Amino acid sequence: MSNQAGAPPRGRLNRDKVLRAAVGLADEAGIELLSMRRLAQHLGVVPMALYKHVANKDELLDGMVDLIIAETGPADSGGGWKAAVRQRILAARATLQRHPWARRVLETRTNKTPGVLAYMDSFIGIFLSHGFSEDLTHHVMHAIGSRMWGFTQELFEEPEGQDGGSGDGLDGDAQLALLAEMSTRYPNILRIATASAHDQGSVVGRGCDDQFEFEFALDLLLDGIEKLHAASWTSIPRVVLSGEAP
Amino acid sequence: MSNQAGAPPRGRLNRDKVLRAAVGLADEAGIELLSMRRLAQHLGVVPMALYKHVANKDELLDGMVDLIIAETGPADSGGGWKAAVRQRILAARATLQRHPWARRVLETRTNKTPGVLAYMDSFIGIFLSHGFSEDLTHHVMHAIGSRMWGFTQELFEEPEGQDGGSGDGLDGDAQLALLAEMSTRYPNILRIATASAHDQGSVVGRGCDDQFEFEFALDLLLDGIEKLHAASWTSIPRVVLSGEAP
DNA sequence: GCAGCAAGGTGTACGTCGTACACGTTTTGC
DNA sequence: GCAAAACGTGTACGACGTACACCTTGCTGC
Numbered sequence: 195m196s197n198q199a200g201a202p203p204r205g206r207l208n209r210d211k212v213l214r215a216a217v218g219l220a221d222e223a224g225i226e227l228l229s230m231r232r233l234a235q236h237l238g239v240v241p242m243a244l245y246k247h248v249a250n251k252d253e254l255l256d257g258m259v260d261l262i263i264a265e266t267g268p269a270d271s272g273g274g275w276k277a278a279v280r281q282r283i284l285a286a287r288a289t290l291q292r293h294p295w296a297r298r299v300l301e302t303r304t305n306k307t308p309g310v311l312a313y314m315d316s317f318i319g320i321f322l323s324h325g326f327s328e329d330l331t332h333h334v335m336h337a338i339g340s341r342m343w344g345f346t347q348e349l350f351e352e353p354e355g356q357d358g359g360s361g362d363g364l365d366g367d368a369q370l371a372l373l374a375e376m377s378t379r380y381p382n383i384l385r386i387a388t389a390s391a392h393d394q395g396s397v398v399g400r401g402c403d404d405q406f407e408f409e410f411a412l413d414l415l416l417d418g419i420e421k422l423h424a425a426s427w428t429s430i431p432r433v434v435l436s437g438e439a440p
Numbered sequence: 441m442s443n444q445a446g447a448p449p450r451g452r453l454n455r456d457k458v459l460r461a462a463v464g465l466a467d468e469a470g471i472e473l474l475s476m477r478r479l480a481q482h483l484g485v486v487p488m489a490l491y492k493h494v495a496n497k498d499e500l501l502d503g504m505v506d507l508i509i510a511e512t513g514p515a516d517s518g519g520g521w522k523a524a525v526r527q528r529i530l531a532a533r534a535t536l537q538r539h540p541w542a543r544r545v546l547e548t549r550t551n552k553t554p555g556v557l558a559y560m561d562s563f564i565g566i567f568l569s570h571g572f573s574e575d576l577t578h579h580v581m582h583a584i585g586s587r588m589w590g591f592t593q594e595l596f597e598e599p600e601g602q603d604g605g606s607g608d609g610l611d612g613d614a615q616l617a618l619l620a621e622m623s624t625r626y627p628n629i630l631r632i633a634t635a636s637a638h639d640q641g642s643v644v645g646r647g648c649d650d651q652f653e654f655e656f657a658l659d660l661l662l663d664g665i666e667k668l669h670a671a672s673w674t675s676i677p678r679v680v681l682s683g684e685a686p
Numbered sequence: 687g688c689a690g691c692a693a694g695g696t697g698t699a700c701g702t703c704g705t706a707c708a709c710g711t712t713t714t715g716c
Numbered sequence: 717g718c719a720a721a722a723c724g725t726g727t728a729c730g731a732c733g734t735a736c737a738c739c740t741t742g743c744t745g746c
Contacts, residue, residue, distance in 0.1 A: 206741090206742090242735090251734090
């Protein structure tokens, strides 16, 4: 009877409830609005109560990440390594798309939480168990990098305004002027943007299919990896040569 | 004669001085310690004085990014597109390595500042001027993504402690225990990490050459792009087919 | 059934942050 | 030399993360 504007108190708190509430809050309000105070209020509890369940905000974020990694589900390693890697990454992508804040959290911090490590371990396992050398696997993991998580780099994403379309709340004239400015200052960007506005009337950007772009880039990478693997590529010579004869 | 613990007052402030001081401060103290107040103190000035030169902290960050993009220098487009792209990216990489905070800033925010747009425009220009179709260029830009800036994904980087080596201030026993734990829980990570510790005695990680890893991944990508270009790859069929006959 | 105790929740407080607003002070253009 | 604009200051507010000391539950062993 003491909490207002929050969910029902639902008995005592525990780490899991805190984490899940945090994920929910980040999902609906955005990560930048997730504060210990707001989370506490959401749970009908005083801010300091949270610290009985998480050490601090960083640990909260770690826990949230681990929680949604678990959502991704286990590897589904039928078929070859390519199918397995593809499936794993696309599954992660689907999950992270439900929790857009996770991209920021994963990128910003040096995550070596159990969940992250386990995910990477299973990822590495796919390559090793399909005959990749340790050396190649290592380089391949670097090459994949954060694409492992399935998120795109959102070069310039619009902040997803309410109105469909790309007019940022400007009237037609202002938008036209902006377009004219763009065309003289950044002609190449404009060419690409207009050329790719295939499927709708939008004049600039957002005419492209993120999922397609992602899979395009992913397949480009995987095909390259496949060739290296087929050629038994290795970086070892680079090291062995260090004291060789002229 | 009113400022202490800061640089000499050096006349009046202006936007450029503010931006440069901010870059310097971020370079030496890290981006998370760059606050308006600290920056002001560094300039021997009261916090609110900064707001006469930048609108707010976000705009400050934008300005900082644009400033160091300018450091990158213009494109050096001798040779083919591959050489040009490679040169551009590696130059950006060199710059961003001098300003490690820039990675975070570029990743975290939706940058459409003049400098960023100009950089992208010139980047796109390389492809277009070497005969790439607008369609392919568009997809290629997505595939390159943030690698355009030349930073790596630092999957798990150590926070660069003062002591060389990977013992995070633990004694030998604790470190061994941790290693044992790793080996049972994340055996694949351990295999890769130990296998790649070629060039020194470190037991886990950091035995790999970041620059090599980056160029490896970059070349993988560029080679893939080259093949697509040679094959006049296009995504257009995907769209055109939408209303075709069975 | 109840004492005792750990685990969970509270209240207050501190130092940090970005920045709004009203006010002085300097520089500049005429 | 003076008006006006540009620049710098002081104070204040509402966030934030979280340390610390304090109550209040609910479970334990007897």
